[in-house]
Amino acid sequence: MTDTELEVRERAPAPDPERPQPTERVERVTVIKPAPRWPHLDVRELWHYRELLGRLVWRDIAVRYKQTSIGVAWAVLQPLLTMVVFTLIFGYVGGFASKGLQYQVFSYSALLPWFYFASSVNLASNSLVSNRGLVTKVYFPRILLPLAGVTVPIVDFLVASVVLVGLMFWYSTAPSAAIILAPAFLLLAFVTALGVALFFSAMTVRYRDVPYAIPFLLQSWMFVSGVVLPISEFPEYAQWLLALNPMTAVINGFQWGVVGAGAPELGKTLISVGAAALFFVVGLWYFRRSEPKFADTI
Amino acid sequence: MSVAIATEELSKRYRIGELQSAYGTLRDSLAAAAKRLVQRDHAPHYEEIWALKDVSLEVPEGQVLGVIGRNGAGKSTLLKILTRITTPTSGRAEIRGRVGSLLEVGTGFHPELTGRENVFLNGSVLGMKQREIQGRFDEIVEFAGVEQFLDTPVKRYSSGMSVRLAFAVAAHLEPEILLVDEVLAVGDAEFQRRCLGRMEDLSQSGRTIVFVSHQMQAVAQLCDRAVLLEKGSVTLDGSSADVVAHYLQKVGGSGSTRFWPDLETAPGGDLIRLRSVRVVEEDGEEAAAVDVRRPVGIEIGFTVRRFGEVPIFPKVKLVDQRGNVAFNAIDTSSRWQEPPHPGDYMATAWIPGNLLNEGLISVQVDVCSFGATKFVHHGGCADAVSFHVQDPGEGDSARGRFTGQWKGVVRPLLEWTTEER
Numbered sequence: 001m002t003d004t005e006l007e008v009r010e011r012a013p014a015p016d017p018e019r020p021q022p023t024e025r026v027e028r029v030t031v032i033k034p035a036p037r038w039p040h041l042d043v044r045e046l047w048h049y050r051e052l053l054g055r056l057v058w059r060d061i062a063v064r065y066k067q068t069s070i071g072v073a074w075a076v077l078q079p080l081l082t083m084v085v086f087t088l089i090f091g092y093v094g095g096f097a098s099k100g101l102q103y104q105v106f107s108y109s110a111l112l113p114w115f116y117f118a119s120s121v122n123l124a125s126n127s128l129v130s131n132r133g134l135v136t137k138v139y140f141p142r143i144l145l146p147l148a149g150v151t152v153p154i155v156d157f158l159v160a161s162v163v164l165v166g167l168m169f170w171y172s173t174a175p176s177a178a179i180i181l182a183p184a185f186l187l188l189a190f191v192t193a194l195g196v197a198l199f200f201s202a203m204t205v206r207y208r209d210v211p212y213a214i215p216f217l218l219q220s221w222m223f224v225s226g227v228v229l230p231i232s233e234f235p236e237y238a239q240w241l242l243a244l245n246p247m248t249a250v251i252n253g254f255q256w257g258v259v260g261a262g263a264p265e266l267g268k269t270l271i272s273v274g275a276a277a278l279f280f281v282v283g284l285w286y287f288r289r290s291e292p293k294f295a296d297t298i
Numbered sequence: 299m300s301v302a303i304a305t306e307e308l309s310k311r312y313r314i315g316e317l318q319s320a321y322g323t324l325r326d327s328l329a330a331a332a333k334r335l336v337q338r339d340h341a342p343h344y345e346e347i348w349a350l351k352d353v354s355l356e357v358p359e360g361q362v363l364g365v366i367g368r369n370g371a372g373k374s375t376l377l378k379i380l381t382r383i384t385t386p387t388s389g390r391a392e393i394r395g396r397v398g399s400l401l402e403v404g405t406g407f408h409p410e411l412t413g414r415e416n417v418f419l420n421g422s423v424l425g426m427k428q429r430e431i432q433g434r435f436d437e438i439v440e441f442a443g444v445e446q447f448l449d450t451p452v453k454r455y456s457s458g459m460s461v462r463l464a465f466a467v468a469a470h471l472e473p474e475i476l477l478v479d480e481v482l483a484v485g486d487a488e489f490q491r492r493c494l495g496r497m498e499d500l501s502q503s504g505r506t507i508v509f510v511s512h513q514m515q516a517v518a519q520l521c522d523r524a525v526l527l528e529k530g531s532v533t534l535d536g537s538s539a540d541v542v543a544h545y546l547q548k549v550g551g552s553g554s555t556r557f558w559p560d561l562e563t564a565p566g567g568d569l570i571r572l573r574s575v576r577v578v579e580e581d582g583e584e585a586a587a588v589d590v591r592r593p594v595g596i597e598i599g600f601t602v603r604r605f606g607e608v609p610i611f612p613k614v615k616l617v618d619q620r621g622n623v624a625f626n627a628i629d630t631s632s633r634w635q636e637p638p639h640p641g642d643y644m645a646t647a648w649i650p651g652n653l654l655n656e657g658l659i660s661v662q663v664d665v666c667s668f669g670a671t672k673f674v675h676h677g678g679c680a681d682a683v684s685f686h687v688q689d690p691g692e693g694d695s696a697r698g699r700f701t702g703q704w705k706g707v708v709r710p711l712l713e714w715t716t717e718e719r
Contacts, residue, residue: 032308032382032391055422063410066451137405138423139382207324292385295378296312 035292041284045141052140056148060123061155075156076163079115083108090228099230099261102171108164109259110227110251116157117189117247118218124149124197125214128205128294136295143287146201150193157186168259178257185253192246192276198283202290205298226251232262243268246276300394302475302506303357303380308389309530310350310375349375351530352389359394359474362507364521364538366514366545372530373510377401377479380508395506398424398473400496404464409453413444413463416452420467434470442466469496476500479510494520512680514621518542539620546619546658546684554586556682561601566677569606570665573642574599575682577661587686590656590709591695594685597646598663600677606637608667610676612645615662616654617681624654624707628666652696652711655704660684 046053065072083104090096091103098106127145128135135142168174204210222228225247231239242248249272252264350372357363365373378384380391381399406423407416417438421431431438439445442463444455452460478497497520501507511517517524517538524541526534534541554577558564564571576597579585588594596614611634616624627647664678693699696711 028395030382030393030397032379032386032393034388034390035385051428052422052425055419059408059411059415059419062415063408066410134406134423136383137401138425140423140425203324207322207327209323209325213324295383 040288041143042141046143049140049144053144053148053151056144057151060148060152064152072159075159079108079111079160080163082111082115086111086228096229097233099232099255101173101255101259101261105164105167105171105173105259106230106255106261107227108167109255109261110225112157112160112164113186113189113250113254114222114225114227114247115160116153116186117193117250118222119153119156120150120190120193121196121200121218122214123152124193125200125204126211127197128201129208129211129298132298135298142291142294143198143284146194146197146287149201150190150197164258173259175258176256176260178253178263180257182254182257185250185257188246188253188273188276189250191280192250195276195279195281195283198280198287202287202294205290205294221245221247224248239268240271243271244275246272246279248272300359301356301392302359302361302395303355303391303393303508305353305355305380305391306389307352307354308350308376308379308386308391309348309352310372310379310384311346311348311387313346348530350379350386353527353530353532354389355525355532355535357506357508359506360504361523362501362509362521364517364524364541365508365510365527366512366517366524366542367527371527373527374479375530376527377477377508377510380477393475395474396425396472397475397477398468398471399477399479400468401477401479403468404460407452407460407464410451412449412451413439413455414448416463417467420464421471424468424471426471438463438466438470441469465496469499473500473505475506475508477508514542514546514617516621518621542621543619546621546660554584554683554685556679564601564677565679566600566665569603570610570677571601571603572598572663572665572677572679572682573601575661575663575679577683577685578646585685587688589651590654590687590689591651593648593651594687595646595648596661596663596683597644598665599642599644600665601642602638602640605639606667608637609634610638610665610667612647613664613666613673613678614647615664616649617660617662618655618707619658619660622707624659653708654687655706655709656687656689658684658686 086107087103091098091107096103101109124146127149128142131145134140134145200210200214224242224245226242231242231248231252234242249264249269252261253269255261256263349370353372353376355363365376367373375384377399379386380393381397381401404420406420408419411419417435418428418431422428439448442459442465444459444463447455447459452463455463476497494516497507497509501520507521509517509521521538523536524538525532526541526545534544556575558571558573561571561573564573566572574597576584577586577588578595578597579588580593580595585594598612598614600612602610611629613626613628615626618624629645629647660681661683662678662680663682664673665676666673666678667676668674689695689697691697696709697704
């Protein structure tokens with residue numbers, strides 16, 4: 001009798017309560033099929049992988065703040081020094097308009113969302129190639145990589161925001177009630193950055209010279225986003241054209257709430273929102289379409 | 299018994315151009331497009347190959363399936379599709395259970411992060427949930443034996459330590475299905491040894507395993523069943539011993555002689571280059587089939603390119619068609635007691651008659667030196683040559699007058715003594 005009992009126990013060990021048993025043992029069925037003709041965003045799958053997204057974001061932040069000796073300071077120094085240079089050149093020497101604000105405040109409050117956008121696009125566009133080891137060895141929705149790439153710079157944005165608060169105190173600039181809309185405008189920057197980065201990250205896998213073009217593109221982009229000169233200083237027809245650049249709405253909207261600059265026009269903002277959505281859809285479409293070949297090409 | 303993996307006409311097509319230069323530059327592509335536009339040429343013509351064509355397989359739960367075939371036969375492509383790293387062009391597959399692959403061991407390890415941080419990162423990458431990793435964290439660390447280095451960045455770990463940590467995480471993933479590509483799992487010997495060890499552990503606990511390998515012996519030993527892939531299709535499916543035997547017979551095409559005319563591309567390195575390997579009989583003539591009763595020589599030609607630091611010596615390893623190693627032999631003579639000086643050498647290992655069993659023998663040759671615990675290989679070739687051992691059946695071999703099946707890697711003619719008491 002005892003012998004039989006022993007044998008049974010050996011075959012099926014009693015579940016150890018300390019140790020979480022693998023769940024979904026039987027239910028987990030993976031179906032492998034050719035890539036769909038019409039790419040779409042699999043939100044359910046993304047939700048399943050949310051923890052990995054968190055890990056990837058956390059890894060980039062941890063590595064970044066460990067590697068660079070000046071760590072946190074870099075996040076502040078970059079927009080701060082740019083603001084100083086812009087203020088000297090465009091503010092004092094050039095006498096550029098600044099929405100009735102101190103040029104320092106105008107410039108810094110524009111640079112803040114701009115730097116978020118620029119570093120997001122930069123980081124996320126290279127995210128696939130720089131994580132080649134992951135892409136060629138493990139399955140996960142590849143979109144997590146650019147998604148993490150546009151999430152990580154949020155930390156820098158928050159750190160650099162502290163300086164804006166300081167500047168506003170110094171120059172006695174008050175935010176307006178529209179500050180509650182600021183997160184919505186930042187979301188607009190997030191979506192735009194993601195759309196652009198999806199496009200470029202997929203392109204970078206295929207064409208290795210694309211990363212060289214990105215800094216140049218971003219530099220040109222900055223000058224038509226209202227960072228140096230307010231968009232309101234452009235001729236009316238140009239303003240409508242520039243509304244196609246979602247970053248104009250992001251910066252106008254952010255400045256409206258945070259530093260109390262004039263309200264952006266609704267029509268132009270809506271155009272920007274539409275443009276951002278278009279960027280996102282096109283980026284996503286191109287990304288998903290290229291995705292099946294990533295591991296073979298990268 | 300339920301099915302763990304089922305594939306239906308799984309196929310994968312590559313364009314040949316894609317395989318050669320996977321990525322290019324936008325500049326070149328635009329220039330090429332512009333040129334085509336000007337010359338009114340047609341779109342570039344790609345040749346297509348099917349890396350995998352209509353592969354339909356069913357792997358029952360708990361089976362250990364070996365996948366063998368030449369390089370480029372589609373073995374790795376099959377595994378890449380099953381691990382979902384790449385997508386099939388057509389067909390479908392269904393996998394029941396959590397999939398792990400040794401390919402991913404250590405994937406995502408970041409040198410700047412500490413051991414602790416990497417356990418969590420790697421665990422997530424392998425698909426473990428946060429609480430799963432948390433629950434097994436202590437076990438993982440204990441298994442890896444890195445307790446006191448948990449908060450040290452992995453870049454300061456020895457390679458042995460990081461391999462141990464990586465395996466510890468993978469070992470606690472507890473997949474129901476393990477996909478192993480031994481061909482791709484390049485790493486040091488320690489890593490490879492652990493891969494095979496891990497596989498054996500899992501197969502004993504009843505997991506389903508798909509094992510891609512070039513080591514016929516490992517496939518024959520570890521697997522219940524094997525499939526032979528040729529040009530992307532399954533051409534043979536059966537017991538691993540049978541499939542391996544058939545395959546070895548087929549690639550017996552390695553023949554009884556092998557030359558590497560070009561010194562620079564011959565096997566070896568800066569010290570040694572292999573030049574030729576031949577199977578010869580006593581009279582020096584090449585032989586594809588040898589009489590079991592006669593000695594056979596393995597003649598190895600190699601070039602020593604510079605003065606060596608340590609003594610070297612030639613080595614042969616004979617493998618039968620089931621993948622069993624018949625024996626290893628090195629030249630222990632005084633000829634090789636001193637570090638070598640540059641020159642061309644021709645060494646012949648004489649295998650006495652009446653030693654090997656009948657069948658196809660594959661010969662691996664190497665030029666080695668002694669390392670601390672194992673041989674250091676300076677240049678060699680697996681399955682360099684092969685030959686058939688035949689028994690003409692004249693009654694004077696170890697067989698006597700028996701003509702049936704004779705088991706064993708070797709079949710020595712022994713001296714028997716019998717006394718009647």
